[in-house]
Amino acid sequence: MSSENTIQRQIWLALGSISRLFRVNTGRAWISGMGPAGVKRLPNGSVVITAARSIAMGFSAPSGDTIVGASDLAGWTTVKITPEMVGRDVAVYTSIECKNSKGGRSSPEQLNWAAQVKIGGGIAGIVSSPAAALLIIDEWKQNK
Known part of the structure; x- marks a missing residue:
């Protein structure tokens, strides 16, 4: 079994060519x-x-409280928009929660965070491998 930290770094490196992600310590x-x-x-x-x-x-709230459930890796994925937007590139918020190779456990707050990002039009998911992280981005691009 690979540790969460090892998986996280593998995912971070695998997504480096298509997304600009940063480690978010909370x-x-x-x-x-x-x-x-x-x-x-x-x-x-x-x-x-x-x-x-x-x-x-x-991430923190206006009150100064730490946001619970925010993903390990956050940033953006550059996406070329449809011809109606004249081929413009935009940054789509991307939030990836990393778990160890056995899957780990997702807290209700982590599940809510990922759901809220998706509702807002962003790319989000909870993964335990680089392949799963790449699939999340590919599926978002294909509107699945």
């Missing part, structure tokens, strides 16, 4: 309101942050 982190001067690393490896404040990592 969660919360702490930064100093004083900038780098407010962060001190101790000899034991611990870090002390002066004037600390919490920030959302990845």
Whole structure:
């Protein structure tokens, strides 16, 4: 069985020629309101942050809360539009959630995220192989 991280990198590389994707890490982190001067690393490896404040990592809501369920890889796939739009290229939002080679489990939030992206006209899916990720994009292009 390949780890989720290994599968994710394989998918990322496989889609690199047709999509521009970025790794989206989600969660919360702490930064100093004083900038780098407010962060001190101790000899034991611990870090002390002066004037600390919490920030959302990845996608966040206007409230500052982290969005739960956002996919691992997000970006766009360039698509040439029909002649009615004079052959114009557009960026279609693309969101790929990666699971380990045994399939992994999708949370209700991840399933909802993928569904909402699709409803909005974007490309989204939950996959455990590069071939499955490529299929999602091909099916979107063929309007399946």
